[in-house]
Every structure is written in structure tokens, then in C-alpha cells.
Amino acid sequence: MEFSGFKYIVVGAGFWGLTLAERLATIRKEKVLILEAKNHPGGNCYSYLDRETNIEVHQYGSHIFHTNNDRVWNYINQFSGFNNYRHKVLTKYKNEVYSMPINLMTINQFYKKNLTPAEAKWLLQTEGSAAQIKVVQSFEDVIVSQIGYPLYEAFIKGYTVKQWDQDPKNLPAYIIKRLPVRYDYNLNYFDDRYQGIPGLGYGEIFNQMLKRPGIEIRYNVDYFDIRDQLPREAIIFYSGPIDKYFDYCYGELSWRSLTFKEETVPLNDFQGTSVMNFADMENPYTRCHEFRHYHPEIDFSNLTKTIIFYEKSKETKKGEVPYYPIGMKKDKEIYEKYKAKAQTLKNVYLGGRLGEYAYMDMHQVILKALDLFAQI
Ligand SMILES: Cc1cc2nc3c(=O)[nH]c(=O)nc-3n(C[C@H](O)[C@H](O)[C@H](O)COP(=O)(O)OP(=O)(O)OC[C@H]3O[C@@H](n4cnc5c(N)ncnc54)[C@H](O)[C@@H]3O)c2cc1C
Missing domain, CATH: 3.40.50.720 (NAD(P)-binding Rossmann-like Domain)
Incomplete structure (x- = not known):
């Protein structure tokens, strides 16, 4: 050469x-x-256009520009x-679908209440204090002292174990400062001006x-x-x-990698949204991507197949694509x-x-x- x-x-x-x-x-x-x-x-x-369905597939997982x-x-x-796509993330926990990151909708749905922003803030502070974390040492301590055990056990614990293959009790506190929690009904994942x-x-x-x-x-x-x-x-x-x-x-240096299980499903719409997280430990996948939803400007009403990727996190072995440091x-x-x-x-x-x-x-x-x- x-x-x-x-x-x-x-x-x-x-x-x-x-x-x-x-x-x-x-x-x-x-x-x-x-x-x-x-x-x-x-x-x-990288993404490519699937010729049969005209769906843009993000080969290494969903990418949203913001x-x-x-x-x-x-x-x-x-x-x-760019199109006008606005990212929203949903998560399944015990067969119910919630909005992520934790926001007023998630809190009210989870506690089956109708709290105002101030009331929700007070509730989470109370839950955090009730956890009685005296010394914040682990990832779990940071989050539990902020939102308490119920929301932590539902939405953070299982997902974190699957993502990092570590009990959050054993992850050091310095890897997270605070969990982003919203006390309003803004369900958009990103706040950026351009998306x-x-x-x-x-x-x-x-x-x-x-x-x-x-x-x-x-x-x-x-x-x-x-x-x-x-x-x-x-x-x-x-x-x-x-x-x-x-x-x-x-x-x-240590990394985590991802694997994707790709499926073409004979349906017009599989999950009704681009990304569905799975918070339960029993489900080995962390999330499912359905790529047709990234292009709301395209008329997919005649689509008879849709492309989904189930995502799982794994240890990075030599020669594999590293994803997360x-x-x-x-x-x-x-x-x-x-x-x-x-x-x-x-x-x-x-x-x-x-x-x-x-x-x-x-x-x-x-x-x-x-x-x-x-x-x-
Ligand atoms: C699952 C996932 C989802 C993400 N989602 C988003 C998102 O929604 N929005 C967002 O803004 N960002 C997202 N990101 C981040 C985004 O992927 C990165 O910002 C971006 O890929 C970084 O570009 P890069 O050029 O630094 O690295 P890379 O994209 O990794 O490019 C490095 C390139 O170097 C090549 N290379 C490496 N070694 C060699 C070698 N020895 N010889 C020749 N070539 C080599 C590799 O093959 C690769 O093509 C996501 C990342 C992940 C892991």
C-alpha cells in the first residue's frame, strides 16, 4: 500500500x-x-438505510444529535x-410503562398520586431521609439518599446491575454526583436548543x-x-x-461493550416509541430500539415490517468495540x-x-x- x-x-x-x-x-x-x-x-x-423498509438503522445503537x-x-x-425529532425515553417496570429520566409523571404514576412539583420534591426528600444513609460511600448511597429506596429499587437498581454487571452497592460514589430528577411534566430527554x-x-x-x-x-x-x-x-x-x-x-483501560439482537418484526409498529428501557432484573436486555420512530417526518403507514434491536451490556474482550469507559x-x-x-x-x-x-x-x-x- x-x-x-x-x-x-x-x-x-x-x-x-x-x-x-x-x-x-x-x-x-x-x-x-x-x-x-x-x-x-x-x-x-454509523447508520444505513434498510432497502426493503426504508428504515434508517443505527448499527451501534440509537444516536440522537443534540x-x-x-x-x-x-x-x-x-x-x-435535521428533522424535528425530540427524544423521549420510556421504561418498563413490572409490566407498566413510565417516563424517564424520573420526572413528575413518573413520580405520580409510581406512587399513584397527583402531586404538585413542590409536593413531589418534598416526598422524595422525605424518602431520601428515611433511608438513613449516614455516610455516602457507594453509587447506591448517592441515589438512595436523594430519592429513597422505592424509586431506586424500581428504576435504577436493576438497570445499573445489567449495564455495569456490578451491584450499585459496590460501585464507588464518585462515579455519580446526582441523579437527574425533574419535578415537572417535561418528558423530553434532552433540553438542548438544537436537536x-x-x-x-x-x-x-x-x-x-x-x-x-x-x-x-x-x-x-x-x-x-x-x-x-x-x-x-x-x-x-x-x-x-x-x-x-x-x-x-x-x-x-477498562470498558463496557454492547451486543444487539436484531429482529425484523412483521408489524407496522412494535413498541410505539424509539427506545424502551427495561428496568426489571428478570429481563436480560437493557433496552429495545425501534428505528422507524426516529423519522416522524416519513410516512410509514404502509410499513408491514419494522426493525428492532434488543441491547445488552457486556464486558469488553480484546478486539471488541469498546463502548463505555x-x-x-x-x-x-x-x-x-x-x-x-x-x-x-x-x-x-x-x-x-x-x-x-x-x-x-x-x-x-x-x-x-x-x-x-x-x-x-
Ligand atoms: C450506545 C451509544 C449510544 C450513543 N448515543 C449517542 C447519542 O444519542 N447522541 C450523541 O451525541 N452521542 C451518542 N453516543 C456517543 C457517540 O457514539 C460518540 O460521541 C462518537 O462515536 C465519538 O466519535 P469518535 O470519532 O470519537 O469515536 P468513534 O465513533 O468510535 O470512531 C473511532 C473510529 O476509529 C477507528 N479506529 C480505532 N482504532 C483504529 C485503528 N487502529 N486503525 C484504524 N481505525 C481505527 C474505529 O473503527 C472507529 O471507526 C453514543 C455512544 C454509545 C456507545
Whole structure:
């Protein structure tokens, strides 16, 4: 494989790498080579259009774009318009459906009451005090002292055990400051000014970004297989895992992964909403995604099949896609060592969610890439 003639090499075609490549090509008129280990662009945000149903499927789980940042919103709108989708999350607990995150609707339904915001706040404070948590040491303590045992046992405990494979009693308190609770009937999941799903899907955004003259992308190429062949003077933007970049010299960072069970169901509408969480421990899945609901602007009334993904959380094994950084104290200490080492590198920039070992939403990753571009 030939790599000469490229001053800039971007490792990973997720939003971080694509934003940098696009800016370098468009603003600086540079030639940029993107190396991507997968066979498609977009990293975890990739989606494709199912030809038979015309449903946009988010291959790595639901992705909803939301931001308050004008710069990010103006930037992303160059590549696609967005629909007016507003995300709402529901959760099933003991065969009843509630609204998430916990809000006045959830509280009133759960306690079978008709409380005002002030009364609901008082009730949860009373429940929190009744729990008598003297010293807040664990994840469970943080939440129980805030909302009490009944809501915690119903909506938080089972979901957390399934998501992290840990009893919340054993998770340290520092991983959560406060649980977001709303004392009104605002059922929207995000509050951001700008929200939506790209009209033609995320896949189309990535195609548009890659169309900029000067960008070449090569799929199914792992940077570590060819790094010795790259021009020595090339400037590298790397968005793979930071511990792998340094050959795990300070140890491995821990992650959680997800698996999806995909089904095409012979129904027009399976669950009536895009995401249904499962709070009960007995159900091994954490949630179910139904993708047709992300495009309310499309008339799906004649649809005879719908596509759903059941999601389950699992330990990340070597070679699997990492999804969520676990971020225990030990991980933080290891990451700080890698970060310090990365800062000594010349002509190499590490970033994105894997390069920074951080959970970041799409708008945050794009903003980081725009800032880095401005800096260099
Ligand atoms: C389940 C889930 C749901 C989410 N939902 C939302 C949401 O609703 N809204 C939102 O804003 N954000 C959401 N996010 C976050 C979003 O996925 C991230 O912000 C985004 O993917 C980060 O982009 P990135 O470029 O940093 O990383 P990635 O998308 O992971 O891209 C990194 C790329 O680098 C490639 N790569 C890695 N190593 C190598 C190598 N050695 N050689 C070549 N290529 C390599 C990978 O294959 C990958 O394509 C969600 C995340 C998860 C896990």
C-alpha cells in the first residue's frame, strides 16, 4: 500500500477524525488520508438505510444529535438538514410503562398520586431521609439518599446491575454526583436548543464530509498493521484507544461493550416509541430500539415490517468495540499516565472518545476536533 504524498494522516473515521480531515481539506486545501479499521465511515454513529423498509438503522445503537453550541450546529448543518425529532425515553417496570429520566409523571404514576412539583420534591426528600444513609460511600448511597429506596429499587437498581454487571452497592460514589430528577411534566430527554436526526441519515453526513476534494479514505486498514510504512514527517491524528497506542505500557483501560439482537418484526409498529428501557432484573436486555420512530417526518403507514434491536451490556474482550469507559479510580490513574506521555509526542494528536478515554456525545467530539483544528 502506498502512503507517500500525504502530510496528514487521520486514524479513524468517526466524527472526531472526519471533522479534522474535512477541515484540513476544505480550509487548508490539504491532502488527507484517513485509515479506518472498519468497512464503513462514522465509527459508532454509523447508520444505513434498510432497502426493503426504508428504515434508517443505527448499527451501534440509537444516536440522537443534540447541542446548544451554535458553532457545532452550523458546522454539521453544512452536510445535512435535521428533522424535528425530540427524544423521549420510556421504561418498563413490572409490566407498566413510565417516563424517564424520573420526572413528575413518573413520580405520580409510581406512587399513584397527583402531586404538585413542590409536593413531589418534598416526598422524595422525605424518602431520601428515611433511608438513613449516614455516610455516602457507594453509587447506591448517592441515589438512595436523594430519592429513597422505592424509586431506586424500581428504576435504577436493576438497570445499573445489567449495564455495569456490578451491584450499585459496590460501585464507588464518585462515579455519580446526582441523579437527574425533574419535578415537572417535561418528558423530553434532552433540553438542548438544537436537536434532531439527519434527514437523510448519519450515513449521508459522512458521505458528504468525505466528498471534500483532497480526502482519501481506506477501509479495513488497521493503523498498527501499517504504521511503520507511513511517511516519517506525516502529522497523525489518532482516534483509536490511547492504551493501545502505547502498547498498554501502563496497563489496560477498562470498558463496557454492547451486543444487539436484531429482529425484523412483521408489524407496522412494535413498541410505539424509539427506545424502551427495561428496568426489571428478570429481563436480560437493557433496552429495545425501534428505528422507524426516529423519522416522524416519513410516512410509514404502509410499513408491514419494522426493525428492532434488543441491547445488552457486556464486558469488553480484546478486539471488541469498546463502548463505555468504566472510569474507576485505577483507570483514571492509568489514563493520566498515558495522557502525559501523549503530550510529549511530536506531530501526533490523540483524541475522540477512545483517544481521551471519555464518554462524549457527538457534538462534544465535533467541538473538540474544531478546537484542535483552530489550534493547529
Ligand atoms: C450506545 C451509544 C449510544 C450513543 N448515543 C449517542 C447519542 O444519542 N447522541 C450523541 O451525541 N452521542 C451518542 N453516543 C456517543 C457517540 O457514539 C460518540 O460521541 C462518537 O462515536 C465519538 O466519535 P469518535 O470519532 O470519537 O469515536 P468513534 O465513533 O468510535 O470512531 C473511532 C473510529 O476509529 C477507528 N479506529 C480505532 N482504532 C483504529 C485503528 N487502529 N486503525 C484504524 N481505525 C481505527 C474505529 O473503527 C472507529 O471507526 C453514543 C455512544 C454509545 C456507545
